[in-house]
Amino acid sequence: MEDKLPEFLFRNELQRLLDCLITKGFKVIGPKVEDGALVYSPLEQVAELPLGWSDQQAPGRYRLNQTDSVRYFHWANGPQALKPLLNPPRNILWQAKRQADGSLEFIVPDDSISPVAVIGVKSCDLSALALQDQHFLEGEYPDPAYQARRKSLFLVAVNCSTAASTCFCASTGDGPEASTGFDMVMTELEDGFILQAGSEKGREVMAMLPLTAVSESMLQQKQKQKETVFAAQSRQLRTIEKTDLAEKRAHPCWDDIAERCLACGNCTMVCPTCFCHHQTEEAQVNGVDSQHVREWDSCFGGSHGQLAGFQVRDSVKSRYQQWMIHKLDFWQEQYGRSGCTGCGRCMTWCPAEIDFVAEANLIARGEQE
């Protein structure tokens, strides 16, 4: 139970929230329409938010359309969650310098990290963030760069008011309402936003805003909105127990997927919980400078399972199995829960229109949609 009542910010005062975050020294990142998709990108003005835009998604298909709605957050999600902000697609791990005498020096680039505030974070992506935190921070060797970015992050979540056909967070237990992991959460209504703090920092920001009381009818609208989104989620991922998938490697369905799957790795790139990356060396011709770079990698790529003289996964089928069985099954042993938070991106951004949920339900439970 919250110890403080939710409070209300009128629509025309939303700029105050942005200003307040900017004053506090945050670089503000929020949803914007760019190249036909909703992407999280730096912004300073409310006018940059996707006013009236909504999305239509299906496996292999994403379209935005402009409606006459007055809402800024009436959409499901875009191609990327928070992952690129904390675990960037590419970063330099160290620079090596070879001195004239042949000795080596290793320099860790000190990329000054500026505090970032993200507004418009969805519940499924908060869950995914918690999983990335677990992976990168809670082991024996916390990732210092991730940690630094994570520490300086301020999160303004928004509760979903609509669901795409690919959304299934209700069935994974990760939405549609954000319950934890944010500094503030907003529920967008026609007239404005119900705000709720999730941290001390969030309370401080809220204290700077011109808030008014929340009425009973607003709370009812909020409740109704949540129920509508719940009901709108036509997809459901069935409960998959440990080994449910791992023991079904012989299922004929995998072969059928393998004919269609392009092993392109898009699903893993957009998945907010996928963490694989490779490290490569980039040398300069001068013989003095070289750098070791970390970049997102995918279990669909050939180098992922390559050993001297042996390719662990040399077929599309085995790579698809690695992706799905790892995500839905082995994750449970590794992180205590499945690696899927129901965002649906792996389906939308699959150029081969593969329906991850339907395939998983079919293989694990024999359920035909």
Next chain:
Amino acid sequence: MNDPFLTPMPAVVESYVSESPSIFTLKLRLTNAADRAAYQFMPGQFNMLYMFGVGEVPISIVSDPDDPTLIEHTIRIVGRVTQAMAKLKEGDQVGLRGPFGRGWPMALGREKDLLIITGGLGCAPVVAAINYALQRREHYGKVSIVQGVKHSDDLIWEEQYKEWQQLHNVEVNLAADESGPAWPFHQGRITELLDKVSVDIANSVALICGPEGMMDAAARRLLSLGMPGYSIYVSLERNMQCAVGHCGHCQMGADFICKDGPVFVYPDVADRLMLEGV
């Protein structure tokens, strides 16, 4: 100060020994005194070795943990980085991160016989265990080394096996699936050889390293000979980039080889050893 597990420490090549046309041994010394003082390892652990301008590879430490200032690696030339490393000379520098992973159960093997089974083109991780036991002869019983190759011509580093064979209470058995005319050892599968080797099954610990199919077959044979599963250890290998459980490449099933292994007790991984694509 850089984190020694995340950023390489400079290390100098103290000595370079060519063991065979495709195997060489590097003795490395960390150049920075503080790094050197802090460095400790266990047999079966590995380092990430970095070649300037080329990249990094995981390599087991084969030297004795009692002298952690001289870190020895026996390396087989298989590809880009190992080829470049083979060109190192004394006095050259490399980078080193580590040590990583869980090594061989040397404590568990105390007072017991060691059965060391390796296959394929030879497997460096077991060298660490052999060296360790031979340095502490009094703590271990008989050391039986069983090596299997596909073809007798594949046996590299024959001299080393011969040297070991000369030692007291060490037995070396070699098997080749196919062999040339001058092959003085067993012809056939390594599993057949296991039937012949005289081991005190109840009082031995088996350390196995090699291709997964061979490890699985050898472990099963040992089980059928009556060795308890908890006495059988295997060393696994997967592509490895970060060695700290972040990069995801070395996952095998739910395990990260780099931090949960590379050495596993056989029953924990038996189910997945023979699965394709895991």
Next chain:
Amino acid sequence: MTERRIKIDVPSLARVEGEGALHLKITEGALDALQFKIYEPPRFFEKFLEGRHYTEVPDIVARICGICPVAYQVSAVNALESLFQAPLTPWIKQMRRLLYCGEWIQSHSLHIHLLALPDYFSEESVLGLAAKEPEVVKRGFAIQEAGNRLIRFLGGRSVHPVGLKVGGFHRAPSAEEAKELLEFLQERLPEAVALAEWVAGIKLPEDEQEFVSVALSTEQFAIEAGLLRNSQGLQITEDQYEAHFTESQSPHSTALWSLMDGQDYLVGPLARLNLNHDCLPAFLKTLLNRLGDPFPSRNMFHSMLARAIEICVVLHEAISILQSYQPDTPSAEFSVRAGAGFGWSEAPRGLLWHRYTVDEQGIITAAKIVPPTSQNQARIERDLEKSLTAFGLDKADELLRLHSEKVVRNYDPCISCATHFLKLTTER
């Protein structure tokens, strides 16, 4: 004069784009044979284009030449857009010009520094030149990079760029990208002016010759479009080209020779400056005045200065376009129609003419491309004949060889361009 028979062969001409050779025979003090050979094998582009959809044309023709892909792309889309009557917006037209500015900067700077200048410093290559004139070479690289960046801005990469399409562009770059580029270009303008001044100070051979200059012209300095004019008063449009210009094959060349009303002619920077001198921006007219303006000039060695001046023209132009840059709808709607389309533009080396015939489905049924190097080929041989005679055929072989190479480089012949496949319509 002593009697002498010499034979000079330059088996592969260095510092030209593509593979060519020179063959001279002097018998008893007279030129007996002179051949500028283009032996690079043909690549049959016009044949490949047949059966392809018109949307693929820009990506295909770019591959005729890695040094002036934009010229090929723009001439091609000019031809197709005129056929389809695509309603190009001022923004699209301006961006075409901007993209083309990038190619001129890149190609001219490359030619001056990497290909031509070493001749004047008795160096084999720019690497040697860099030791003698490090600042000049550094400045040259920076100017060349300005060209590369401009092409990347609208095309993603400077060789075989991907941004342009029939009807406009695939994408309008953002205002931020434009701003960043603008700053870099602004820093280059004074350097380009300094380059022109410096080039004007290089001592050149005196080598006046009669020739006809051919170039496009418009009110602005013509680059991506215009009417064709020559120094004899001819003025024609794209579709009239074939009535005046004809190609023929010669045994020693895989490129075809082009003649204008039966005579050889010059295209390229010198021809353009000779004809379009009046369109230069005021600051360049002033600059040229100060440098003792040689244009119009009949000395082919003024080509290098012409290139340097053109770099200033287009850099200045690019800066002014970018100063008011705003993204806009990148392409225009049009419908495909069957027929023949003609298009041309001023490639860095000179006029580049294309003709396509297209069916109702937008499939190319025939293509013809006349690149600048085939247009200059007859002129190059005529020039060599005259300038070697003027230089003195009694000079040592090595000097004759060096001088001929220097003459050929004035034209910046691009042999890759010259050896795409040319379909013959006329008989010899």
Next chain:
Amino acid sequence: MSKPTLAVHKFSSCDGCQLALLNMGEALADLAQHVEIKHFVEAGLVNEDAKVDIALVEGSVVTAKDQQRIRRVRSNSRYLISMGACATSGGIQALKNLADNPADWIGQIYPQPEFIDSLDRSSAIKQYVEVDFELWGCPVSSLQVSEAVATLLNGAEPLDNQEKLCIECKRAGKICTLVTGGEPCLGPVTRAGCGALCPAFGRACYGCYGGAELSNQSGLRKRLEGLGLPPESIQKRMHLIHPDPQQQNER
């Protein structure tokens, strides 16, 4: 110690890959500090028969003379790298390999075909001699060339990156043109390396970097057919810059 030596040889091509070197700017001067460039005609250095450590070969083999010359280049070079589409797969001019009657083309075109030296096929360098490393792309980028050379100078073979363009596209944060616009993108079967330029320009990849590892071409064909593209046009699209399937990178 003497510097390693380098040669750049040109066969049938557009010259665009050599520009990867000529457009390097100061990095070219830098490179020349560390390697001795023996032969590079376009840059003015002519010594075709020099023995070198590294030979970069641009262009495809299309004449009988080329066949002889590439063998000489091979025997004069310790490490031979084919650079660009022409050298790795025959390039766009290998479209003639697909013609029924390539021999007739010259006759159809040139009034005196006897002057033209041209084989019926445009062949990748590896069709004639052993190639140590391939740099795919039409054109290759300066970065590809300098990294390959730098790695060799450091004593190792360059890394053969065969990952798919989609991975590079997503890393670069580009929006998928196939998913948002139904564009016939070849990214899922194309080698990475260009930096996902086409998707960055909102257009579909046309495959100029050649085939990627474990490409599911038939899967992509079916998908593009599902978008309404006729099979012939998909075929043409897949075989534009690397037209000759026999010389594609099938592994």
